[in-house]
Amino acid sequence: MAQESCLTERYKYESIGTTVLLTSVMAFFSGGYALFTVFGSISISCAVGAAWSCVIFNLDRFFILSTNRGKSTSKWQFFAASSLRLSIAVLLSLVIAKPLELRLFEPEINQELQQEKIEKPREERRKQQAEWESSQESKRLNEIEVDIQKLTDERKQRTDDRNTLTSKAFEELDGTGGTGQAGQGSAFKAKKEFTDKLDQTINNINQQIQELQNEKNNLIKRRDLILAPAAFNTKQQLDKETDSLLARLTALERLSQKDSTVATSNLLVTLLFIIIEISPLLVKMLSKEGLYESLITEQEKYETNKEYLRRIKEQEILKIEELKDLELRVQNFMVEYLRHKEISKEKIANIGIKDTISIHDQYSQETIRFRKLCEERIKYYEYLVNQ
Numbered sequence: 001m002a003q004e005s006c007l008t009e010r011y012k013y014e015s016i017g018t019t020v021l022l023t024s025v026m027a028f029f030s031g032g033y034a035l036f037t038v039f040g041s042i043s044i045s046c047a048v049g050a051a052w053s054c055v056i057f058n059l060d061r062f063f064i065l066s067t068n069r070g071k072s073t074s075k076w077q078f079f080a081a082s083s084l085r086l087s088i089a090v091l092l093s094l095v096i097a098k099p100l101e102l103r104l105f106e107p108e109i110n111q112e113l114q115q116e117k118i119e120k121p122r123e124e125r126r127k128q129q130a131e132w133e134s135s136q137e138s139k140r141l142n143e144i145e146v147d148i149q150k151l152t153d154e155r156k157q158r159t160d161d162r163n164t165l166t167s168k169a170f171e172e173l174d175g176t177g178g179t180g181q182a183g184q185g186s187a188f189k190a191k192k193e194f195t196d197k198l199d200q201t202i203n204n205i206n207q208q209i210q211e212l213q214n215e216k217n218n219l220i221k222r223r224d225l226i227l228a229p230a231a232f233n234t235k236q237q238l239d240k241e242t243d244s245l246l247a248r249l250t251a252l253e254r255l256s257q258k259d260s261t262v263a264t265s266n267l268l269v270t271l272l273f274i275i276i277e278i279s280p281l282l283v284k285m286l287s288k289e290g291l292y293e294s295l296i297t298e299q300e301k302y303e304t305n306k307e308y309l310r311r312i313k314e315q316e317i318l319k320i321e322e323l324k325d326l327e328l329r330v331q332n333f334m335v336e337y338l339r340h341k342e343i344s345k346e347k348i349a350n351i352g353i354k355d356t357i358s359i360h361d362q363y364s365q366e367t368i369r370f371r372k373l374c375e376e377r378i379k380y381y382e383y384l385v386n387q
Contacts, residue, residue, distance in 0.1 A: 009292035028053035093277035
């Protein structure tokens with residue numbers, strides 16, 4: 001790359017490398033901010049953000065280095081590999097862009113979360129109220145109120161009747177009404193007896209009303225016990241729920257649905273990060289092979305051939321060593337054969353003619369075995385030479 005002939009290639013690769021480096025820097029801030037919203041610790045956010053930045057940098061660098069591999073051999077294989085790399089690059093750009101979008105729209109998101117803090121308790125209250133109204137206890141409470149009202153009306157009617165009868169009974173007592181005869185006559189006693197019955201009826205109605213009122217008070221306490229803790233727990237947990245990363249993402253999604261300007265801005269920011277992430281890959285894919293890449297290819301071929309020749313050399317050295325070992329063993333066999341031959345001559349000179357035939361047969365068998373062994377070694381030698 002430092003050669004003068006590769007100067008134009010150097011400018012191109014410097015631009016690509018700068019883009020990859022800027023992408024890793026954005027990944028550092030994106031991952032750090034996302035982790036800060038989760039843990040709330042600057043040291044943890046910086047450490048994990050730096051690790052995430054290194055991962056993105058190495059992935060982008062690998063994609064750039066391997067983009068044009070196989071471009072001249074198989075078009076379909078190159079297209080499939082390039083599509084996979086672009087898909088992964090787009091996915092990485094979305095992962096990097098989303099936390100930065102949260103930071104860019106942070107005031108709007110905070111306003112949406114604050115509104116949610118106000119609306120959510122109300123919604124929870126309405127929901128619990130609806131559940132209570134649909135319960136059997138709520139229906140029983142309504143029935144009790146209706147019964148109390150009926151009994152109250154009945155008590156009022158009975159009380160009016162008793163007051164009227166009492167007034168007529170006193171008129172019978174002083175002789176100003178009814179029969180016109182003063183004193184506790186039969187008419188007075190009849191009215192007095194009916195008045196006592198009305199008093200008993202009114203007392204029974206009052207007792208029923210009191211029982212229903214006690215049951216009503218118990219149901220009201222039960223209702224307050226069910227509804228009040230739910231609202232309290234919602235207030236206690238609301239701050240934690242609205243400060244989470246998922247809550248902010250949800251708030252951003254709601255803002256995009258409510259406001260078209262936020263949705264457009266969000267889309268443009270996402271597209272910007274996608275373009276920044278895939279631009280080095282597109283440059284490598286669409287550009288022709290330059291002098292630098294040709295030199296790199298030739299250098300790789302040279303190193304590959306050099307390694308291949310080194311392995312062949314090692315194999316040939318092993319074969320030569322095996323041949324030398326074979327030659328030495330054959331020489332040892334020849335020496336041993338000649339020695340046995342001399343011993344056999346001495347034995348033949350000292351024995352009679354009758355034993356000569358058996359010795360000759362034994363000698364012939366040993367010769368055949370030796371020749372067979374030599375033939376096997378020669379065939380193995382020919383195999384090594386062919387290899």
